[in-house]
Amino acid sequence: MAKQIVITYKGxxxxxxxxxxxxxxxxEGGFVVDTDKPATMITELFRGAFQMxxxxxxxxxxxxxxxAQRHKDKLLTELIAMYSEPIAALMDxxxxxxxxxxxxxxx
Amino acid sequence: xxxxxxTPKKRKSMAEYFxxxxxxxxxxxxxxxxFWDGDSSLTKHYRNAFKIKQDLEQEKxxxxxxxxxxxxxxxxxxxSPVLHAFAKNGTKxxxxxxxxxxxxxxxxxxxxxxxxxxxxxLIKRNVAMMQMMAAQFNKKMExxxxxxxxxxxxxxxxxxx
Numbered sequence: 447m448a449k450q451i452v453i454t455y456k457g458x459x460x461x462x463x464x465x466x467x468x469x470x471x472x473x474e475g476g477f478v479v480d481t482d483k484p485a486t487m488i489t490e491l492f493r494g495a496f497q498m499x500x501x502x503x504x505x506x507x508x509x510x511x512x513x514a515q516r517h518k519d520k521l522l523t524e525l526i527a528m529y530s531e532p533i534a535a536l537m538d539x540x541x542x543x544x545x546x547x548x549x550x551x552x553x
Numbered sequence: 554x555x556x557x558x559x560t561p562k563k564r565k566s567m568a569e570y571f572x573x574x575x576x577x578x579x580x581x582x583x584x585x586x587x588f589w590d591g592d593s594s595l596t597k598h599y600r601n602a603f604k605i606k607q608d609l610e611q612e613k614x615x616x617x618x619x620x621x622x623x624x625x626x627x628x629x630x631x632x633s634p635v636l637h638a639f640a641k642n643g644t645k646x647x648x649x650x651x652x653x654x655x656x657x658x659x660x661x662x663x664x665x666x667x668x669x670x671x672x673x674x675l676i677k678r679n680v681a682m683m684q685m686m687a688a689q690f691n692k693k694m695e696x697x698x699x700x701x702x703x704x705x706x707x708x709x710x711x712x713x714x
Binding site for chain 2: 448464466467469470531532533538
């Protein structure tokens with residue numbers, strides 16, 4: 447199952463998730479994961495995460511929910527990971543069952 | 554990122570990857586709704602299921618080829634009495650099995666017992682096999698005797714000289 451984030455705000459539960467249609471629409475709307483322009487990206491990414499389960503939510507409410515969140519840095523990291531899930535799930539993971547070291551490292 | 558000639562190389566968008574992959578997943582049995590609107594991780598399971606399906610299909614084809622080989626082998630055994638060089642006049646091939654092999658065990662023992670006809674065919678087949686083996690054995694013995702005779706005659710010829 448793809449990763450989801452659940453936010454409870456003013457007694458309502460909101461499920462944040464990305465599917466391929468939402469990612470495609472966001473890209474068509476000009477969205478790119480660009481850490482050089484975090485402010486624009488965060489708003490669009492957070493708004494996009496509502497599109498799968500809460501299509502009719504107003505942009506103002508999304509902004510309100512975002513403002514009410516704590517640990518935004520962690521939330522953003524999770525959102526970016528979730529956004530890349532639809533593409534990651536299309537890639538063949540050849541390392542399944544392979545205990546060898548990864549062929550990459552984090553700097 | 555450039556293509557080596559200074560012009561920026563266009564990065565492939567996620568949407569392009571999705572569009573490319575979509576027909577493949579349709580071929581695997583995934584619906585439009587599941588691919589685009591559903592849980593994005595489902596594609597992994599569809600890929601795994603497809604691999605399992607392919608393995609099973611391969612196994613099935615292998616079983617089929619083996620069974621076919623068995624029928625061909627049996628047919629050759631059945632017809633073998635009339636194929637060998639020393640077949641007597643009037644020799645007939647053993648009739649080919651009247652029905653396919655039972656692939657599932659029978660429900661009760663009464664059914665499991667072979668019919669008279671089946672028994673007769675089995676005996677005929679065994680007799681034909683025995684005859685074929687006997688003919689081959691006789692042929693080999695005859696060849697050995699001829700070889701011995703030839704060897705003796707060449708020895709005698711050598712002694713006389």
